[in-house]
Amino acid sequence: MDLFNNNTAQPKATHQFNEQEQYGLYKSIFNRRDVRGQFLATKIPNDVLSRILYAAHHAPSVGFMQPWNFIVIQCPEVKTKIHQSFTLAHQEAQTMFEASKQEKYKNLKLEGIIESPINICITCDRNRTGKTVIGRTHMKEMDLYSSVCAVQNFWLAARAEGLGVGWVSILHHDTLKATLALPDSVVPIAYLCLGYVSHFQKKPELESANWLPRRPIDELVNFNGWGQEARNESEQALIKALKSNQTFPQSFHP
Amino acid sequence: MDLFNNNTAQPKATHQFNEQEQYGLYKSIFNRRDVRGQFLATKIPNDVLSRILYAAHHAPSVGFMQPWNFIVIQCPEVKTKIHQSFTLAHQEAQTMFEASKQEKYKNLKLEGIIESPINICITCDRNRTGKTVIGRTHMKEMDLYSSVCAVQNFWLAARAEGLGVGWVSILHHDTLKATLALPDSVVPIAYLCLGYVSHFQKKPELESANWLPRRPIDELVNFNGWGQEARNESEQALIKALKSNQTFPQSFHP
Numbered sequence: 001m002d003l004f005n006n007n008t009a010q011p012k013a014t015h016q017f018n019e020q021e022q023y024g025l026y027k028s029i030f031n032r033r034d035v036r037g038q039f040l041a042t043k044i045p046n047d048v049l050s051r052i053l054y055a056a057h058h059a060p061s062v063g064f065m066q067p068w069n070f071i072v073i074q075c076p077e078v079k080t081k082i083h084q085s086f087t088l089a090h091q092e093a094q095t096m097f098e099a100s101k102q103e104k105y106k107n108l109k110l111e112g113i114i115e116s117p118i119n120i121c122i123t124c125d126r127n128r129t130g131k132t133v134i135g136r137t138h139m140k141e142m143d144l145y146s147s148v149c150a151v152q153n154f155w156l157a158a159r160a161e162g163l164g165v166g167w168v169s170i171l172h173h174d175t176l177k178a179t180l181a182l183p184d185s186v187v188p189i190a191y192l193c194l195g196y197v198s199h200f201q202k203k204p205e206l207e208s209a210n211w212l213p214r215r216p217i218d219e220l221v222n223f224n225g226w227g228q229e230a231r232n233e234s235e236q237a238l239i240k241a242l243k244s245n246q247t248f249p250q251s252f253h254p
Numbered sequence: 255m256d257l258f259n260n261n262t263a264q265p266k267a268t269h270q271f272n273e274q275e276q277y278g279l280y281k282s283i284f285n286r287r288d289v290r291g292q293f294l295a296t297k298i299p300n301d302v303l304s305r306i307l308y309a310a311h312h313a314p315s316v317g318f319m320q321p322w323n324f325i326v327i328q329c330p331e332v333k334t335k336i337h338q339s340f341t342l343a344h345q346e347a348q349t350m351f352e353a354s355k356q357e358k359y360k361n362l363k364l365e366g367i368i369e370s371p372i373n374i375c376i377t378c379d380r381n382r383t384g385k386t387v388i389g390r391t392h393m394k395e396m397d398l399y400s401s402v403c404a405v406q407n408f409w410l411a412a413r414a415e416g417l418g419v420g421w422v423s424i425l426h427h428d429t430l431k432a433t434l435a436l437p438d439s440v441v442p443i444a445y446l447c448l449g450y451v452s453h454f455q456k457k458p459e460l461e462s463a464n465w466l467p468r469r470p471i472d473e474l475v476n477f478n479g480w481g482q483e484a485r486n487e488s489e490q491a492l493i494k495a496l497k498s499n500q501t502f503p504q505s506f507h508p
Contacts, residue, residue, distance in 0.1 A: 009294055011450035016416030017278060024271060024278025025414045029309045029407055040263055046488065050495040051502060055283045057471045060409065062423060064460035066469045072492070075478040093391040105388065129466060134359065135423045137347040141398075142423050145443070148402035153283055155314065155403075156410070160279045162270030169316060169389045169396050181480045189399070196265030206318035212383060215320050217311045224329040226435045234300065238326070241304040248305060 019249070026248065028156045031200060035164030037109040038197040039116040048161050049118070052194075055157035056122065061146035063134035067126065068150045068189075071180055073119040078179060082191065083113045085175040086168060093170055108209065111168045116193035121176070122151050127185040147189040154192070164197040218242040273503070280502070282410045285454060289418030291363040292451040293370040302415050303372070306448075309411035310376065315400035317388035321380065322404045322443075325434055327373040332433060336445065337367045339429040340422060347424055362463065365422045370447035375430070376405050381439040401443040408446070418451040472496040 017025070053070055061067060073079060090110065097105050113119060124147035136142045155165045168191045176188050207214055218239050222228050230236040241247050271279070307324055315321060327333060344364065351359050367373060378401035390396045409419045422445045430442050461468055472493050476482050484490040495501050 009452050011294055011296055011416060012453070013416075015451065015454065017281065017414045020274045021278030021281055022414045024275030025282045025410060026305075026309065027271065027275055028279045029312050029411065032312075032314065034314055040265055042265055046492045046495045047501040049492060051280075053475065053496065054471060054501070055280065057469075057474065058283050058286075059406070060286065060288055060421065064458055064466045064468075066466075066474075068474060069480075070475045071479065072475060072477050072489070074488075078478050089392045093388075096386045096391050098386075108388070110388070132350045132352075134347075134362070134364070134460065134465070135421075137350050137424060138343045138426060139423045144395075145399075145402045145405075148399045149406045149409075151399075152313070152403045152406040156279060157283065160271045160276045162265060162267075167314065167389075169393045170391060172392060179479075183480060186480065197269065198263050199266070200269065204318055206388065211388070212318045212320075215311075217308060220311065220320075220322065221307060221324045221326060223326050224332050225325065225433075226323075226437060226440065234328075235326070238300045238303060241300045242307065245308075247301040247308070 024160065028159045032155055032159045033164065033201050033204065035166045035193070035197055035200075036112050036205070038164060038199055039112040039193065039195040040198060041115075041117060042196040044118055044163065044195065048163070052154055052157040052161060052163070056150040056154035059146065059150035059153045061149070062136050062142035063129065065129050065133055065136075065143055065146060067124045067128045067143045068147045069123045069125065069186070071121040071123065073121065074117070079113055079119060081179045082119065082171065082176065083111075085171045085179070086111050086113060089170045089172055104209070104211070108205070110170060112166050112193040112195070113168060116166070116195040118194045120154075120192045120194055121180055121188055122147055122154065122190045122192065123182060124187045124189050125185055126187060144187060144189065151190045151192070158194060162196065163194055164200065166193040167191070168193060216243075278414065282413045286409055286413045287418065287454050287458065289420045289447070289451055289454075290366050290459070292418060292453055293366045293447065293449040294452060295369075295371060296450040298372055298417065298449065302417070306408055306411040306415060306417070310404040310408035313400065313404035313407045315403070316390050316396035317383065319383050319387055319390075319397055319400060321378045321382045321397045322401045323377045323379065323440070325375040325377065327375065328371070333367055333373060335433045336373065336425065336430065337365075339425045339433070340365050340367060343424045343426055358463070358465070362459070364424060366420050366447040366449070367422060370420070370449040372448045374408075374446045374448055375434055375442055376401055376408065376444045376446065377436060378441045378443050379439055380441065398441060398443065405444045405446070412448060416450065417448055418454065420447040421445070422447060470497075
């Protein structure tokens with residue numbers, strides 16, 4: 001007997017997507033890349049861009065706050081200023097890595113600000129719906145997280161439309177804020193480069209470059225508390241399923 | 255002449271998903287709901303749960319840090335403790351709203367901790383790959399944002415599998431951390447309730463309840479800087495496309 005669930009209604013079969021639809025979602029998740037070096041000049045049609053923005057706008061938001069704005073940047077002067085901020089920050093960053101990694105770091109291409117036809121800054125207006133927000137009363141960062149969810153929707157929709165996105169975070173926060181004239185209450189969450197690409201990398205670039213390996217997912221899953229391993233049959237079966245990596249149809253696989 | 259792009263290669267038609275695949279992604283984005291009151295007791299199969307976790311694990315992460323862990327919670331004692339933390343925080347929250355909204359707030363169902371068969375806490379280990387992380391040298395919050403991207407992947411994959419997710423943020427951070435025995439360096443990002451549902455709401459509950467309206471997306475898009483409206487033909491066409499709400503095939507529409 002399960003003390004915690006006495007609702008015996010059954011879920012509707014229609015709630016689950018059909019295989020083609022599921023494939024579309026998982027394909028986007030597994031083939032999304034952080035694009036830096038493969039941008040093309042090809043113009044992005046407005047109907048494509050509007051669908052991607054529409055997807056971002058349908059992210060979850062705390063208290064239905066919708067704290068995001070989307071600043072679409074094509075002006076060469078603005079892009080140049082942001083690129084200068086990147087160049088400075090990138091030089092500063094080099095010295096932060098241990099000596100053995102500095103050379104490798106220097107050779108990584110980490111942004112496509114100028115080459116991508118459109119840059120977009122997704123922001124969070126912390127005052128959007130007043131001081132008190134449902135769900136933000138105790139965790140003040142929830143509005144920032146809502147805007148991050150918009151970024152991820154944007155990224156996945158772009159991938160489905162055949163567009164690459166690169167998130168540039170090696171920037172000085174104050175320069176970014178001043179360049180885009182953001183008010184005090186508005187936080188820049190993500191500075192994104194958007195464009196068609198020559199190709200999508202098969203794997204994340206930092207994985208291919210042996211900067212870091214993909215972590216085995218079964219080592220990231222615990223039960224009921226930090227570090228607690230599977231103890232009952234059901235928990236052990238989940239770990240086994242994660243290890244086997246066989247729970248997707250072969251065609252789904254990244 | 256475009257001074258910034260001299261790459262004249264064309265994108266491959268195969269980069270764009272076919273219509274069925276795009277539909278799957280957009281369907282998940284537009285039909286995802288923050289579920290509180292519709293959870294069923296139905297057991298979640300391990301292969302379904304493992305696919306959702308696998309999707310979360312393929313979120314973008316700064317410097318390929320993969321800072322997330324997934325704590326799967328089915329233990330009634332743990333759920334009860336979290337629910338107690340919610341109850342306390344919820345009572346405190348009531349008094350924070352202006353008088354006219356307090357009654358409405360009290361009547362909203364804001365969590366499904368006990369009824370949902372599985373709770374999952376997605377965390378961020380800020381020390382995962384050492385102190386210096388590519389892309390986090392200047393924006394220290396990037397690892398937190400990576401874990402939020404994992405939450406959004408989790409949520410979308412769950413929807414495609416026919417499962418509802420509710421994000422509970424009306425909790426005391428310290429109680430959550432203590433209950434799950436999280437180390438100092440680990441931040442709880444999202445406490446999620448997961449389960450099959452009796453039905454998915456057509457619209458977000460706070461929209462249906464007239465707590466707040468959906469914002470018109472065209473009012474959230476600016477160009478090259480905060481508050482700057484469309485000035486050229488292309489920018490005006492984007493705003494027109496966003497206003498028309500006609501850029502999706504009718505069948506895609508939320």
